[in-house]
Amino acid sequence: MNIMSRMILPLMRRLDPEDAHRIALDALLLGLGGVARPGADDPALSVRAMGLRFPNPIGMAAGFDKNAQVVRPLARSGFGLVEAGTVTPRPQPGNPQPRLFRLTEDRAIINRMGFNNQGIDRFAVRLARLHRVSSPRRVPGAHVPVGANLGINKTGADPERDYPMLVGRVKHYVDYIVINLSSPNTPGLRDLLEASRLKGILDAINTAHPERPPLLVKLSPDIAPDDVPSVVEAAIAGGVQGLIVSNTTISRPAGLRSPYATEKGGLSGRPLRTLAQEMLARVARVVDGRVALVACGGIETGADILDRVRAGADLVQIYTSYVYEGPGIIARLKAETLRAMRAGGFETLADAKGTALK
Numbered sequence: 001m002n003i004m005s006r007m008i009l010p011l012m013r014r015l016d017p018e019d020a021h022r023i024a025l026d027a028l029l030l031g032l033g034g035v036a037r038p039g040a041d042d043p044a045l046s047v048r049a050m051g052l053r054f055p056n057p058i059g060m061a062a063g064f065d066k067n068a069q070v071v072r073p074l075a076r077s078g079f080g081l082v083e084a085g086t087v088t089p090r091p092q093p094g095n096p097q098p099r100l101f102r103l104t105e106d107r108a109i110i111n112r113m114g115f116n117n118q119g120i121d122r123f124a125v126r127l128a129r130l131h132r133v134s135s136p137r138r139v140p141g142a143h144v145p146v147g148a149n150l151g152i153n154k155t156g157a158d159p160e161r162d163y164p165m166l167v168g169r170v171k172h173y174v175d176y177i178v179i180n181l182s183s184p185n186t187p188g189l190r191d192l193l194e195a196s197r198l199k200g201i202l203d204a205i206n207t208a209h210p211e212r213p214p215l216l217v218k219l220s221p222d223i224a225p226d227d228v229p230s231v232v233e234a235a236i237a238g239g240v241q242g243l244i245v246s247n248t249t250i251s252r253p254a255g256l257r258s259p260y261a262t263e264k265g266g267l268s269g270r271p272l273r274t275l276a277q278e279m280l281a282r283v284a285r286v287v288d289g290r291v292a293l294v295a296c297g298g299i300e301t302g303a304d305i306l307d308r309v310r311a312g313a314d315l316v317q318i319y320t321s322y323v324y325e326g327p328g329i330i331a332r333l334k335a336e337t338l339r340a341m342r343a344g345g346f347e348t349l350a351d352a353k354g355t356a357l358k
């Protein structure tokens with residue numbers, strides 16, 4: 001347990017969630033997130049996907065570092081991939097507060113932040129600087145791939161114009177790019193997951209940027225099961241290298257105990273786990289190995305990670321469990337994943353991938 005988990009987290013739980021988030025970012029900048037030795041991950045945890053090598057499969061999901069301010073501290077604290085954003089073309093304040101709720105009894109969060117962020121100009125400057133300082137010093141096997149998660153403004157948006165513009169602004173500085181079409185908090189955004197709209201956006205990106213890092217689409221867990229094949233096929237036809245399954249849900253699974261359960265917004269954490277796992281398996285069956293899969297939603301143990309890999313995931317991401325447990329969760333998840341792999345008779349994650357689908 002580092003100082004963050006032992007002393008700071010219990011205090012932060014008493015704070016307003018947005019204040020706590022700001023303090024968490026400051027603490028990371030001060031180096032209180034801990035430092036994992038570069039290149040120290042067990043080789044059994046390493047993953048090759050989308051032409052990239054990841055030292056371990058555990059990523060920080062989008063939304064934690066919306067402005068790319070703590071990419072390096074997050075990478076140093078032991079994550080195997082770090083995704084910054086969602087960033088929009090222009091800065092925007094997001095929805096009125098309160099807009100972030102901790103459902104402590106349910107180990108969950110509801111948020112309706114609404115893409116509050118400083119905009120692509122500041123985001124791109126930070127990533128460019130990071131790219132410049134980190135490239136020459138890479139320890140072999142220790143590079144942590146960085147992703148940029150892109151979205152559109154609440155007003156004045158034109159997806160076919162905005163997403164290609166955003167891709168152009170980050171493509172030289174990141175290892176992968178995510179098109180976020182699944183936040184429930186930007187009106188109309190999830191309509192873009194409809195197959196023909198998705199194809200139009202991907203075509204516009206491909207035309208403007210034939211050379212670019214791997215592109216992923218982040219899916220909603222609320223896509224109707226019957227619509228999954230057409231959305232996945234449209235993404236693959238549009239040339240994506242991967243899919244992230246999934247974002248938060250607007251559904252409210254039975255049994256939520258927190259008084260905040262009726263707040264509007266996207267639900268994440270433990271109550272999302274089953275939904276996200278089922279959606280992953282559904283998507284994986286359609287994908288059938290053609291593109292990479294990043295699992296996200298309610299992951300809080302090594303057994304959860306192995307379950308997602310067995311359901312077809314190459315990589316995973318966490319957000320809510322990190323908020324509740326702090327940076328110490330990364331080392332715990334790695335140790336538990338290795339134990340779960342050994343117990344299941346898997347030497348590598350690649351050996352385990354998709355075995356639950358057969």
Ligand SMILES: Cc1cc2nc3c(=O)[nH]c(=O)nc-3n(C[C@H](O)[C@H](O)[C@H](O)COP(=O)(O)O)c2cc1C
Nearest residue numbers: 061062063086111246247268269297298318319320
């Ligand atoms: C406060 C908060 C803000 C988020 N903001 C974003 C975002 O800007 N972009 C995005 O793609 N996902 C965002 N997410 C969704 C997470 O990346 C993740 O998909 C979701 O929380 C499920 O994972 P979890 O159960 O491990 O939290 C946000 C989640 C939370 C809790």
